[in-house]
Amino acid sequence: MSSRAxxxxxxxxxxxSQGQVTLPEFDVAYIGDPVSKFKTxxxxxxxxxxxxxxxxxxxxxxxxxxDGKRMISNVETIDFPxxxxxxxxxxxLLENVEFALFEGTLGVAENGAIWISDEQMGQRxxxxxxxxxxxxxxxxxxxxxxxxxxxxxxxxxxxxxxFISGPxxxxxxxxxxxVGAHGSRELFVFLM
Amino acid sequence: xxxxKHASLAEKLTNDTDRTDWHNKSIWGVRKKRDVAAxxxxxxxxxxxxxxxxxxxxxxxxxxxxxxxxxxATENGITVHWAADAEEHNAIVHGILAKHNVKKMVKSKSMLxxxxxxxxxxxxxxxxxxxxDLGERIIQLRDEHPSHIVMPAIHLKxxxxxxxxxxxxxxEKGNFDPQYLAEAARQSLRQDFLTADAALTGVNFAIAETxxxxxxxxxxxxxxxxxxxxxxxxxxxxxxLIPKREHLSxxxxxxxxxxxxxxITAYSSHFKKPRKGQEMHLVLVDNGRSRHIQxxxxxxxxxxxxxxxxxxxxxxxxxxxxxxxxxTVPGPIGSILAPNTNLKEYSDLPFASTLCGACxxxxxxxxxxxxxxxxxxxxxxxxxxxxxxKKIGLKVMNFVLSNPxxxxxxxxxxxxxxxxxxxxxxxxxxxxxxxxxxxxxxTESFKDWxxxxx
Numbered sequence: 001m002s003s004r005a006x007x008x009x010x011x012x013x014x015x016x017s018q019g020q021v022t023l024p025e026f027d028v029a030y031i032g033d034p035v036s037k038f039k040t041x042x043x044x045x046x047x048x049x050x051x052x053x054x055x056x057x058x059x060x061x062x063x064x065x066x067d068g069k070r071m072i073s074n075v076e077t078i079d080f081p082x083x084x085x086x087x088x089x090x091x092x093l094l095e096n097v098e099f100a101l102f103e104g105t106l107g108v109a110e111n112g113a114i115w116i117s118d119e120q121m122g123q124r125x126x127x128x129x130x131x132x133x134x135x136x137x138x139x140x141x142x143x144x145x146x147x148x149x150x151x152x153x154x155x156x157x158x159x160x161x162x163f164i165s166g167p168x169x170x171x172x173x174x175x176x177x178x179v180g181a182h183g184s185r186e187l188f189v190f191l192m
Numbered sequence: 193x194x195x196x197k198h199a200s201l202a203e204k205l206t207n208d209t210d211r212t213d214w215h216n217k218s219i220w221g222v223r224k225k226r227d228v229a230a231x232x233x234x235x236x237x238x239x240x241x242x243x244x245x246x247x248x249x250x251x252x253x254x255x256x257x258x259x260x261x262x263x264x265a266t267e268n269g270i271t272v273h274w275a276a277d278a279e280e281h282n283a284i285v286h287g288i289l290a291k292h293n294v295k296k297m298v299k300s301k302s303m304l305x306x307x308x309x310x311x312x313x314x315x316x317x318x319x320x321x322x323x324x325d326l327g328e329r330i331i332q333l334r335d336e337h338p339s340h341i342v343m344p345a346i347h348l349k350x351x352x353x354x355x356x357x358x359x360x361x362x363x364e365k366g367n368f369d370p371q372y373l374a375e376a377a378r379q380s381l382r383q384d385f386l387t388a389d390a391a392l393t394g395v396n397f398a399i400a401e402t403x404x405x406x407x408x409x410x411x412x413x414x415x416x417x418x419x420x421x422x423x424x425x426x427x428x429x430x431x432x433l434i435p436k437r438e439h440l441s442x443x444x445x446x447x448x449x450x451x452x453x454x455x456i457t458a459y460s461s462h463f464k465k466p467r468k469g470q471e472m473h474l475v476l477v478d479n480g481r482s483r484h485i486q487x488x489x490x491x492x493x494x495x496x497x498x499x500x501x502x503x504x505x506x507x508x509x510x511x512x513x514x515x516x517x518x519x520t521v522p523g524p525i526g527s528i529l530a531p532n533t534n535l536k537e538y539s540d541l542p543f544a545s546t547l548c549g550a551c552x553x554x555x556x557x558x559x560x561x562x563x564x565x566x567x568x569x570x571x572x573x574x575x576x577x578x579x580x581x582k583k584i585g586l587k588v589m590n591f592v593l594s595n596p597x598x599x600x601x602x603x604x605x606x607x608x609x610x611x612x613x614x615x616x617x618x619x620x621x622x623x624x625x626x627x628x629x630x631x632x633x634x635t636e637s638f639k640d641w642x643x644x645x646x
Contacts, residue, residue, distance in 0.1 A: 002274070003274045003275060003276035003280060003478070004274035006276060007258075007274060007276060007430070007476075007478045007482050008255055008258065008259070010482040010483065010485075010486070011254050011255040011258070011430075011482050011485065012255045013486070014251075014252070014254065014255070014485050014486060015252065015253060015254075015255050015256065016252045017252075018248065018249050018252045018253070019249075020249065020435065021242065021245045021246045021249050021435070021439070023242060023438060023439070023441070023442065024238060024242060026235045026238065026239070027234045027235045030233070030234050041455060045455075045458075091419065091420055092386055092420060095382075095386060108456075110233075110445070110455060111445075111455035111456040112455065112456075113455075113456050113460065118467070123419075124415075124418075124419040124467050125415070125416070125419035125420055128412045128415040128416050128419065128459075129416065129419075129420075145441070145445070146440070146441035146442075146444055146445050146456075147438070147441040147442075149441065150437060150438050150440060150441045151438070155402045155404070155437055155464070158462075158464065159268075159464050159465035159466075159467070160461070160462065160463055160464060160465070160467065161461075161462045161464075162415070162459055162460060162461040162462065163444075163456065163459070163460040164458065164459060165455070165456050165457070165458055165459075165460075166458050167458070168410065168411050168412040168458055168459070169410050169411070169458055170326045170327075170374055170410060170411050171343070171410075171452070172325070172326040172327035172330065172343060172344070172345055172374075173326070173330075173345075173350055173353055173370040173373055173374060174218070174348075174349060174350045174353075174370065175218055175221065175222070175343075175346070176350075176370035178370050178371050178374040178375075180374070180375075180378065181326060181374060181377075181378065181410065181411035181412060181413070182324065182378060182381060182382070182385070182411045182412045182413045182416050183411065183412025183415065183416065183458070183459065184412070
């Protein structure tokens with residue numbers, strides 16, 4: 001008998017009927033205003049939250065800050081000088097990207113997490129391999145809890161997706177927090 | 193794993209009082225962060241109960257859920273493998289790597305591959321394995337095992353880590369600034385990410401309904417590996433399954449808060465389909481789990497989501513250190529999981545507890561850990577695996593406590609002895625005296641006092 005059959009066989013005898021778990025509605029009142037909670041939490045998570053009125057404001061902020069370094073964008077209407085073919089490049093060549101800009105689908109107030117799908121990433125590794133990361137997010141997309149986030153996300157829409165909540169970090173050396181482990185060293189969230 | 197039993201292995205740490213205090217405080221700090229995070233949510237107990245219900249459902253329906261997951265994952269383009277035990281798991285992973293002629297593999301944290309002894313197996317077969325979680329990389333360079341499931345190098349001081357990096361990577365000797373050391377690791381591991389032929393990750397949750405799985409990290413190392421390498425392998429124990437995607441909203445709220453007191457990890461990545469040109473494999477590993485699930489009293493241990501809250505709160509773990517448990521998953525949860533795999537080998541672990549119940553109180557999926565520790569003691573006693581000294585001690589205690597006269601005389605003699613010759617008790621031969629001061633003796637017994645005062 002194959003391992004698969006053996007394992008399933010043993011588990012079969014353990015099956016007992018129990019109703020599927022439906023989730024209760026969790027308390028959202030304690031969050032207060034989702035947008036201001038979202039900003040507070042991300043602030044605590046070493047993230048720069050910047051309120052903007054237009055995409056051109058984002059573009060000029062970024063261009064000024066990272067002038068002369070390699071920048072890529074997967075946001076329509078924002079193109080940086082050398083971005084022409086980065087999405088078709090071998091992903092290893094993104095190693096020298098200083099700044100990468102994407103749009104996020106939604107934000108979660110309780111934990112500052114932002115969902116980005118692979119479509120929004122252009123290349124899956126892009127938001128991880130860049131030195132600094134920027135995400136544009138609509139204020140209207142911010143929900144109170146993870147529960148509302150999953151209700152709004154369509155799993156069929158992405159082959160890969162991630163919640164990002166702050167820059168990469170580690171506390172593996174004597175519990176001392178160091179920001180910038182393997183992923184981005186900084187996260188800029190542009191709220192529109 | 194190392195030779196010896198919990199009490200003697202713990203001496204490595206407890207013999208150094210300063211280090212024991214340092215270890216205790218550092219882990220207690222994490223426990224306190226967990227409290228702040230948990231108390232910040234009005235529905236915390238409702239979340240725990242819901243998570244517990246979800247996991248109970250999973251264990252009662254694992255057969256069907258695994259089939260549903262396998263079907264959906266396969267449709268997504270992931271190749272699903274089944275491994276009965278550690279050997280088969282290692283052979284499957286090696287087979288995939290050999291087929292692709294992989295020379296170097298990067299790996300993010302996976303306690304399962306540690307449980308299966310994957311690294312030595314692959315290294316024996318000429319494959320270089322690089323652990324990419326900073327804590328795991330540190331202990332890999334030092335040829336040690338993790339002492340904690342979330343903070344693998346929590347037993348090491350920065351000076352020791354600095355020495356290791358100096359020897360391995362030529363970092364400045366004596367520079368033990370965490371920022372400097374972490375940057376050195378970033379630079380070194382980036383080269384590994386860029387040159388690896390394959391990447392392996394663990395799995396935090398797999399979702400039957402969608403055939404996808406979630407990997408949580410703070411460092412971003414799982415993603416760096418998986419999205420750069422042409423081949424991705426992920427390994428999971430059967431019990432990591434959850435039925436629906438919406439259930440993640442409960443699990444992800446509990447995991448990081450219970451673990452480190454963070455509201456969520458920096459990255460919670462949902463892997464569903466391979467990217468263009470990439471091959472994705474998932475190995476479902478039993479290694480004793482389908483037998484464990486058949487033990488009604490111990491089944492609930494399989495609900496564990498590996499957050500480590502129970503070890504952070506455990507007064508024994510904090511002072512004895514992870515290595516004293518001589519098993520991959522240490523602490524209270526490890527002490528109820530390990531005896532399922534080898535009762536004799538791990539017969540000491542259920543005794544490495546005060547049964548205070550702190551572990552059960554913080555467990556996000558409400559496993560009755562301390563009750564199971566007690567249950568295991570009965571099983572181990574019946575099997576005859578209780579240490580001789582403990583057995584004799586308990587027999588003497590039983591004799592004294594069930595004979596009032598013996599108890600009376602014993603108490604009086606004991607009190608005299610303590611007053612006249614305190615060194616009869618306060619000596620290094622008495623394990624109870626280690627790291628403890630004996631209290632002053634009362635001159636009269638409770639019985640005498642009660643007679644006078646009732």
